[in-house]
Amino acid sequence: MSAFAPDSQCINTDRIEDIPYQLLADKVPTPFYAYSATQIKTDFAELKRTLPQGIDYFYSLKANPNKTLVALLHQAGTGCEVCSLVELEIALRQGVAPGDIIFVGPGKHINELTQCCLAGIKAVVVESIEEMVLLNDIAAGLGVIQSIALRINPDFSGEKAKLVMSGKPRQFGIDEQLLPQAFTALGQLAQLRLAGIHIYLGTRILDWQALANNTQNILTLAAALQQTYEIDLDFVDVGGGFGVRYFDKEKALDLPALGEALLPVVNNYRQCFPRCKIVIELGRFLIARAGIFVTRVNYLKPSRDEWFAVCDGGANCHGSAAGINSLIRRNFPMARLGPSRHSDQHRYQVTGPLCTPTDLLGENIMLAELRSGDLIGIGHSGAYGASASPVGFLSFGHPAEVLVENDQAFLIRTADSVDTMLAPQVCQRLSLANA
Known part of the structure; x- marks a missing residue:
């Protein structure tokens, strides 16, 4: 028995799994955080069982970077999305293969980009043309080809997001209207290989229809870019932003309804681009x-x-x-x-x-x-x-x-x-x- 049922607001006040809280507090000084391993495994298993098959899930370490929890989620089948040198090292030291790691963030330091190239991670998610040029120079100095994903700030916004990350002036991603310049620049950067597209619209979304609509919009833009620029992508990262019910009057995300709504969206995209994987990155939804x-x-x-x-x-x-x-x-x-x-x-x-x-x-x-x-x-x-x-x-x-x-x-x-x-x-x- 864990501390919570997945969609419940009611805390089990006596124990977490089989251990009374008082016994924990006798062994560990308060205040402390306690996590249920069973809840983590159950929530991720339910997610994989309910959403369309074949989606790759990446755990966002920003939600909780404790290395033991990172290892637990990776063993359950997640990749890792990291945002700093320490997060990258946590993932690598916990046995996450470089090919299962993406690095995001608008202000990556030279040291971080260098370590990404040395490790050979799945993709550096570049958020500006200037960053592309810097990364290319670093890769050239190391004599490697580094895979990247273009993070795009699209013209559309995310529906029902508590915190909107795109569709406005933002430090995140390359504005959609600047993509022609970005693709032109990319054609001149010999040390970079375009592996994917990344779009993150917003966080804490509890409306399943909004998440389905957001995913449809992202995949439609990705398809248009692949056709226009004749590119063959490894993956499209549609972000995530799945919400968790925290407060009174909030309604928990209806995961079965979301899975049903996503099925035709995902299948239609795969019919056109069968080699391209769809990635969903989640932090809060996997661990909260x-x-x-x-x-x-x-x-x-x-x-x-x-x-x-x-x-x-x-x-x-x-x-x-x-x-x-x-x-x-x-x-x-x-x-x-x-x-x-x-x-x-x-x-x-x-x-x-x-x-x-x-x-x-x-x-x-x-x-x-x-x-x-x-x-x-x-x-x-x-x-x-x-x-x-x-x-x-x-x-x-x-x-x-x-x-x-x-x-x-x-x-x-x-x-x-x-x-x-x-x-x-x-x-x-x-x-x-x-x-």
């Missing part, structure tokens, strides 16, 4: 439901007719739950963890330890009656948790992470300590003399 953030109530205090539950982990560990960078603050699924006391629910403001009023994990949230020392769990926290949070604020550091499978638990990241936080701080005199 499997994770729960566990924090402990340090104090309960009244303030002007409200009760505050002050916890040992807050926005510093889970910025998404605290609504950092969100226009509207809404509560993630949250519950008191542990055996039921058969008590009434009460309204709480759940905060962390930070010296800022924005450190609010739950606002006016109804929870079973709390006591100091109780554990609180925030569900659907496997994606964009600590890695997207200001873990350095007030020097609390990164929390521990645990992977649970059946009755076994594995510490997959230790919590930062005073020593690990202070180790990078040095005072070294720099030599400023000209070389």
Whole structure:
């Protein structure tokens, strides 16, 4: 039994898989993240079973770069989409073949592009003509041919996306109207091989029809480009952006309906381009439901007719739950963890330890009656948790992470300590003399 059913807002308040939360908290200092291996495997298996066969799935490490989770997903059958040198190294060190890695991002550094060429990854997803020229120069210096995918900022936008990534002026991709210049430039860059097209329209899409429409639009543009420029692509990356239900009144993505809608779209494209693979890259959808953030109530205090539950982990560990960078603050699924006391629910403001009023994990949230020392769990926290949070604020550091499978638990990241936080701080005199 995992922390969540795939489409549920209800947290299993007693245990994650076969291990009680209290037992974990006795072994691992709070706050910490716990992940259900069974949930990860189940969610990915359901995705593959429901969507059309023959799609290649790539895990976006930006959602959660923990190397143990990356290895688990790769063993289940995903490739890796990386955005930094460290993410590239994580994938390679976890046994991901270079041919199963793509590197994306609008501001790739020379060192990153160099390592991509040395590793011989599936494709560097180039996001500007200038980047194409730089990559060609690097590949020439190394004496290699590097495969690329053109990331395109199309004239159309993604439907129902919470965060729109294309169809507007963006740092991502080459504008559709600039593609003639891009193909002209590519014809003069002998060290680059065009392997694919990449279009990412937006994130957190919960409407299956919108996802089907977005995929149709992307494949239609890809087909037009292949015909116009007489190119034979290895793959078309249609992005992803599959959403997860976090908040009240949100409806979970209807995966069977999406699979049914995508079937004719995918089949029609394959009839015209049978060699070309379709790639879907997913982060949140593969990992979010499997994770729960566990924090402990340090104090309960009244303030002007409200009760505050002050916890040992807050926005510093889970910025998404605290609504950092969100226009509207809404509560993630949250519950008191542990055996039921058969008590009434009460309204709480759940905060962390930070010296800022924005450190609010739950606002006016109804929870079973709390006591100091109780554990609180925030569900659907496997994606964009600590890695997207200001873990350095007030020097609390990164929390521990645990992977649970059946009755076994594995510490997959230790919590930062005073020593690990202070180790990078040095005072070294720099030599400023000209070389």
